[in-house]
Amino acid sequence: MKKILILHTSLTGNTEQIAYLLKTQLDDGRFDITTKDIGYENIEVDDLQDFDGILVGTYTYDDGNLPYEIEDFHDDLDHVDLTDKIVGVFGSGDRSYSYFCNAVNLFQEQFKKTNATVLEHTVKVELYPEEDEDLESIRELGVQFAHALLG
Template sequence: MKAFIGYVSMSGNTEDMANILKEVLLAKGWDVEMDCLDAIEVERILAYDCVFFGAYTWGDGDLPYEAEDFFEELNELELEGIHAACFGSGDHDYPKFCAAVDIMVEALAEKGCVVFNQTLKMELNPETDEDVAECQQFAEAVYEWMLAKEGIKHVS
């Protein structure tokens, strides 16, 4: 399967999460590409079986401007049936923890994407073993979801 992991990261936290997701999917044999959302053409996501979107939460619960531009451009595409999963980093010191993740989920669902029913929200960066394991488990869960979609049984 082919996956794309698109993210925006100011301090590197969301990029660290994306790298963990990528490692897990590569180990599962997936063809994975990863890039910043502000560096790609939005149409590119149509070539993948599954797309992951990651963003930090800006201000009082907003998408960062780099992600806002990308998601506005998504409105020009037909996304019916595209499979997507969302993740992001945040800080509990702000009023709306990881609200950008919820904004992405809502925007994708409104455009017809089949959005994974779980999200990955991380306080700052994945630096503890538990944080890394949480990222790995999220990638594993999306992997299993996609296998079920394809009618494939998990093979260890």
């Protein structure tokens, strides 16, 4: 069974809810799913080798930046080879800021350096995921991720 890691960080619960929706969608018996909140649980980039697929979720902070608690993990991706892994990225942001959901872009670019297969479709949700278009975007990420894993 393919092993999936759904990793996220969330300050007020919006990104956490996207992670929950993705887990619910993928939790149909085809995958062995592990979830982690990087704000509370330690995870090193070397731990990613244990998984076939990785979904990473983050909100965006100060001027389009990464949240503090996920910076080291992001930077450490410089030193890991994730060839043959499937990666998807999601997050929540707020359009009243200049760089909407830019942390999602930063992670997508960073994962591309690892030789992983990074899905082009990302999920960028305005605050809490409740609009139809957001739920559809989340569903699409789950479908593409599962398809990439199972071939």
